[in-house]
Amino acid sequence: MHRFAKWQYSPIFFVILYFTPKNMTQVADIKKFRGALIDMDGVLYDSMPGHTLAWQRMMQTLGVKCDRDEFYLYEGMTGPATINLLFKRELGYEVDAERAAELYKIKTQNFIEWGEPPMMPGADRMLAALARLGMKRVLVTGSGQASLFERLQRDYPGVFPDGCRVTGNDVTHGKPAPEPYLKGAQLAGFDPSECIVVENAPLGVRAGKAAGCYTIAVTTGPIPREAFEREGADLIFPDMNSFADWLERQII
Numbered sequence: 001m002h003r004f005a006k007w008q009y010s011p012i013f014f015v016i017l018y019f020t021p022k023n024m025t026q027v028a029d030i031k032k033f034r035g036a037l038i039d040m041d042g043v044l045y046d047s048m049p050g051h052t053l054a055w056q057r058m059m060q061t062l063g064v065k066c067d068r069d070e071f072y073l074y075e076g077m078t079g080p081a082t083i084n085l086l087f088k089r090e091l092g093y094e095v096d097a098e099r100a101a102e103l104y105k106i107k108t109q110n111f112i113e114w115g116e117p118p119m120m121p122g123a124d125r126m127l128a129a130l131a132r133l134g135m136k137r138v139l140v141t142g143s144g145q146a147s148l149f150e151r152l153q154r155d156y157p158g159v160f161p162d163g164c165r166v167t168g169n170d171v172t173h174g175k176p177a178p179e180p181y182l183k184g185a186q187l188a189g190f191d192p193s194e195c196i197v198v199e200n201a202p203l204g205v206r207a208g209k210a211a212g213c214y215t216i217a218v219t220t221g222p223i224p225r226e227a228f229e230r231e232g233a234d235l236i237f238p239d240m241n242s243f244a245d246w247l248e249r250q251i252i
Ligand code: CA
Pocket: 039, 040, 041, 042, 043, 075, 076, 199, 200, 201, 204
């Protein structure tokens, strides 16, 4: 005890304290989690540049004013929810479900024309490390983009079989509501408190926290770290490779 007290007052102690991430105290418990609920766009695929362009093109065609980067902030919401947010703001009205589905189809087509998004560097290592940590992996995305679901099996073979996916088509209230992650935990077969969430969007972090999950943010887009801190992210990594590196270190 005496020796520790002495160490506490040494300059090196304060240097270590200064450079220690403030969330480090929460790091050690990662092995206790049993389920990993994993977002798709901006996590498994570097697809957000294509989505933001597709949204902007569709809205501009209709005369709805918008900024391309604002779509990063709506990431995680379902297509119809994003459409009605902008319609209400710029035109003063919302569209019905049928019209929203038509418009989302146009946005989807724009995204396909943009080209195939690359896999997120480090995502395959991240998924492998989660499996080695014994976690059941479930996809939880607000997207209804069929073109990407088809690619999942090719790019991440065997990781998300049928019954391990919650998509925008499976929920009534998309992110930031907790419903997608509550359903994901249900599919994993665990209580939300036994699951981690892997997210790249502030609204996704909000959804994960609202569901009661340990929520990890990976800032793969232009949104600053502070936005994820405000939403209460439990851990924040600057890119997927850093997160994968960290997970691999937890296996030992
Ligand atoms: Ca995302």
